[in-house]
Amino acid sequence: MRPPSPATFRDAAPLRTALAAVLGDGAVDDELLGEAGPLGRPLAVDGLTIGNRFAVHPMEGWDGEPDGRPSAATRRRWRRFGESGAKLVWGGEAFAVSADGRANPNQLHLNDEVDPRPGLEALLDELRSGHRAACGTTDGLVVGLQLTHSGRYARPSDAGAAPRVMFRHPVLDARVGLEDDAAVLADAELERIAERFVRAAAAAREVGFDFVDVKACHGYLLHESLAARRRPGRFGGDLAGRSALLTGIVRAVRDACAGLRVGVRLSATDVFPHGRGPDGVGAPLGLEEHRPYDAGFGVDPDDPLRPDLDEPLRVIGLLRDLGVRMVNVTAGSPYTSPHLQRPAVFPPSDGYASPADPLAFVARHLDVTRRVKAAFPDLVVVGTGYSYLQEWIPHVAQHEVGRGHVDVVGLGRSMLSYPELCRDVLAGRALDAKRICRTFSDCTTGPRHGLPSGCYPLDPEYRARPEAAEIRKLRRRNG
Template sequence: MFKRFDLKTLDDLKCALSRSALHLPFSDNLGCLAEPVKIGERTLANRFTVQPMEGVDADPVSGAPSELTSRRYRRYAAGGSALIWAEAVAVSDDGVSGLRQLRVNRSNLDVYKRVVELIRSSAAEECGHEVTSVIQLTHSGRYSRPGGVVKPLKAQHNPELDLALGMQDAETVSDDYLLRLQDNFVEAALLLAEAGFDGIDLKAVHGYLVAELLGARRRAGRFGGSYENRTRFFRECVQRIKEALPQGHFVTARCTVLEPSAYPYGWGVVENVVNDRSPDENVNEVPIDLAEPLRLLQECVALGMPLINISIGYPRFQAYMNRPHDNALREMPLPPEDPLRSVVRFQNIVREVQKTLPEVPVVTAALAWLRHLMPQVAAGLVEEGWCTLIGQGRNAFAYPDSVRDILEKGAMDTRKCCTTCSLCSQIMKDGVGCTGCVVRDKDIYAAELLKGLKRGSQKENCAF
């Protein structure tokens, strides 16, 4: 049953878990979070990662990072995380999620170079460590809005999603389109490596194009049908980016292990169980089978990925699965379950992935709902081997120096924690403002939220 966060102490959290027959590990040894971690040839200074968080604040004409983008990255890097995982950058003009999603090209490359320098200098000056940076590349697929106009591009027909999103007539991309798109991914990867990012992430989560291909059983041709075909785009892209990148750079992925459309359309779902639920019904109804996702992640490691970041679910329909929250978006239902259950589900899935891939660090997420009780859970997750790196998404917006507080003072300040109010996601969905924390950074972002409120409810499709 849905229940807002009302926990004060770790004992309260332990009681809440035991009342619901749930389990999370705990440890008071926060020192383990300060331990260095090897990823490939590099060593991270600690176990914290800023998760990719779209700020929707790119220059709408050039697609370059703006002043607000730079401000975010300076705050992230100064906040103490050893790994800064930069947000989704669209690799093609028709695959952008909106006017203010980042895009990269030769003409705006210098701005990216300055952002990388800022990340490095802020981490060095404020934290005294060398930071590692990864940047995410994406195609928005069904959620594409080139020039701010809705123009979905699908991997396949999916009756459930098509109906829910009004996309029955939307275009399904051709194999030729996908081959050209691979070139776009490689080109963008090379530019961003030249800008100084250490790692390139091929985004394959949250219902976007590369993730949708993974479940494209009903698609004909090279990129649909069998497991080999459905994963071909992703694998070939990883291989091509890896071969193209200069020495010293690496390729990784934020890869989905669950796209919860009922078989035969989803990914990470039990095959041959056809389910007639609607997509916004509780996803607990979709029987999960991680065999294919785990196989793909093993292949990723064999392809040389030095770390793996995962996520689950369609934020559009089951936001509670990947960002457990207390308040839903306007006109969206409250989570169908206790957010604590969602936190535990995510950690259990990460545990399964880390157990399967003991040789590479796996990054977890979805911990913001725990507020100030997160550090002892994070330390428990690390000590018991559920994951290697602790990713923070919404707290990167709300409380960017939380890592320094955890590592230097041994605690998070309750007054600075993310409240999981979903207003940063609301700004994204409204499609007119730049996003950040409306609650903890309100001098900037309260006005951005108002822009959307004034415009009224967004009818256009958005992944959020």
């Protein structure tokens, strides 16, 4: 049986109880203060001012042109991100630094045959113009571009997966069909990838992005590098080796791109890879044979269902020493722990039912983010995992920012269905219940079947598309 969705809660009591089970406190404000409260307070960082405490998380659409440039659908999404009124746009979406580093054939990417700048400039213009139209000004708007290499989850063409990995993984190799060492990236290849991060960052700076996010989360290359204990040589082994690729890229970008700020989105905790158990519920399949588990990052090897933040905090310390001032804290991976990475009422078609009340995983996000913020009060910390809260997003967001547990509340899926949510909260208006993301997961199911992402149930433009019916069928089949 599905646990009750927060949308059904008539008051805050059940939410408080569920969050307190992990956090020790209820994390819910009763009275919303709008712009006059913590969520409306500007924040200074690295010579910039973020005008309020909402961020739009990066959200890929699987809808770029095959040559790496944005399409009309991509521009529309970025415009809507601008219209949201959130003053921090963390990355827009994952932009691959090479064609073979794409996670899908339609991912935006640095293509050696195409000047990336006009496409990136068009996205930035669209976003800023949407923001200006909605808010009257772009003052306090801070926009970054997320740079990525998909590593193990590279799928650059319709021919299928083409994983490039940091190390042979005891559990995940079988899942991505990796049979021999050919997919393991050599040190020299990693150096070339690092150079491409710098090239992409330089293009972002030229067109006027305020910062780049060097993406180290969700199972992609720079996240996997942090777990590469089994890799010999300079980019593996101890924490200094495992973090060398990430820190080397950050250092190189800062050296080459004066004035461009660098942020990092980090999966600060993870969990042993899950899969669909015989009853359709997510389970850590094979955990006992792989304990102690040495192939994760931010998990306790002896009990890899529990966070261990020792190494993630040390990595954040290294990044701070390199001048990183903004960290976006996330958790898990959409491939191996979607229940943690994006808690949902309904799983995507390739997923599984949540192994526990999704609120426990929302609370895990809040908890880990609190611990990062407590360890690094001088950094701007962005939090994740709020969309599942639905009607209660503003209550929890205001609580966490108000108590100093997080600086900026990032929203992912809710920005596809209802970008104006941020403006409505700040203006003190009631939320539009018909547009709140209900975590149907159709925006994930679509891409899993080669279709573009979008909010098919709630965004009229996507609801009217022919793919919407196909996705509804897939959802029904999945139960």
